[in-house]
Amino acid sequence: MIYYILLFIFMLLLTIVNIQAMPKLKRYEPDSKTPQPLISILIPMRNEERNVKRIISSIKGLTYSNLECVILDDQSTDQTRTQLLKEIHGDPRFTIIEGKELREGWVGKVHACHQLSQSANGDYLLFVDADVELKERTLEHTLATAQATKAALLTGFPRFPVKTWLEALVVPLQHVVVFSYLPVVVANRNKMSKASAAHGAFMFIKKEAYEAVGGHEAVKSSLVEDVHLAQLFKQKKHHVILANITSHVSCYMYETTEEVWNGFAKNIFVGLGRSAKAVWVLSVFLPVTMCCRFLFL
Template identity: 55%
Template sequence: MELYIYLLSGGLLLSFLWIIINGMFYPAYPKSKKTPIPPLVSILVPMRDEERNVLHLIENLKELTYSNLEFILLDDHSSDATYSLAISSTDKDSRFTIFQGAPLRKGWAGKVHACYQLSHAANGDFLLFLDADARLKKNTIERMLPFFQNEKVGLVTGFPRFPVTSWLSKLVVPMQHFVIWLHLPLALANYSSFKPASAAHGAFMFFERSAYDFVEGHFSVKSSIVEDVHLARVMKEHGFQVKLINATPYVTCHMYETNKEVWNGFIKNIYIGIGRSPIMAMGITLFYSLFYISPLFLALLSPLYGVWFFVPLVLVWLQKLYIDFRTGQRAYLFLFMPLSALAFLVILHASMWKSWRKQHYFWKGRAYK
């Protein structure tokens, strides 16, 4: 047993060092070069049943300090007051265009179809697709545009800071950052055309317009419900660089508010996100069970067998605390990391089970397979 503790602790220590080193390959924010005429940036927001978000979103967009913006919001057949609230809160601001989307076409995912329509309504040299629950720091556009000074960069994206409310959101939503820092080689993601090393977050997708048009934009991933990752891969496939940044200083996403939303949101993405691979799912299950769940049970045995049984849990906590600190997450949540890993695995297996039984995933009144 002592040998097992030593090996487990050694593996966790190495993975902690890897997390620190891997995070160094997030690209630094470059300094901007002054241009006589700032390029037009189109901020594009698909909305479906976003009554609780739309007013806060519009207020946030109005506060942006970049001087050349247009805002285009699409109401995607909402069943609530999303459209009327958007109209009433923007009628005196000429930068805003609000329109209702066309009926969903066969073979298209709902959000992708909405984004496709938004892109055709946009006039900008750059296209920033935002989710309605995303909020931007006032100078976000100024801080993002310098990434495109490298003409090969076609897409800038990043995982936002996630304020969390419900107990399931506290366990699962911050795990998105943990998975990226631990599993994605950021050097390959940011400085190579290696497609499997790709990640993106659909709440914040900033495209150079000509690159977006060259790859046919959302049309190229029209049936995908993980369109963000698939678009990143398409960009790389066509020779464009994708910059996956630590967006937490500038972008916040109030992703899910209730436990039910967390469950439904993750269950539709998580198994598809690993390519519907049962082998990968089993590998992930073994990995997280061994390294991130078992240390909790070992720690409970430490009063009987000694302090060494507590060391693996401390190393697990240090990993999560480091990532939470770097991504602006609530500090105390690191204490629940074993439970977060367990919840992550439960949702993964529920998602896989739905796929195996050929059941639909449901999101905002629409069914997907």
């Protein structure tokens, strides 16, 4: 029992230290002599009608002037496209493309992101999920941080507003699982591919580097393509930064308790590297976390 308490304390302290070690998004200082690079915001959507209004509204509210937004409607069967046309309302910065049939050997989201990249014209590519909301200065501050750190890929964990008790309990474990074992300072300062973390809801990438590593096609069969893409960038000697983006990016992952359970049940084993030992440790850690929340929060 003492062993588990000590393990819990160690994981908690390491999580706190790692969160503090992550660089925050920097203030943007525009250079009047250098034109703003074009940023392509790329959004895969499949049956996302409930998220359309929020994400389109937040993109329209961005203050960065040189942007385009390409949205892939991946054969949605709900009102996603209708809602997109309504919310975009003729804004020329937005383009909707039709998703193609899934090719053999590809995972759905990876296939969608690959198609989006082929339609992008930007110097930088920002892949975001449909359930994301961006603050108005997100692009300026992300670009400034990427340029200051010489990052070819900048990613981070968004803020996760929660609605249900299960969501409040398990969604933060995404951070804990990563930050309780990954030294962020080490990960951000070296190119060891195993010392990598990423979140597919927000991936800011220099297009030149993206094409050099083979883009999403190079990880076409991955269920955790964000992490594998970050590892690939490091293998190819590109700099990857895990930043604290919670001040600028929010992600509304789930609406119901059932969605929370199904989402984590589907992804947890793959996300832990298919390690039975890691699943066992998390199975012990989760009840301890539950007890601590009920006793002390």
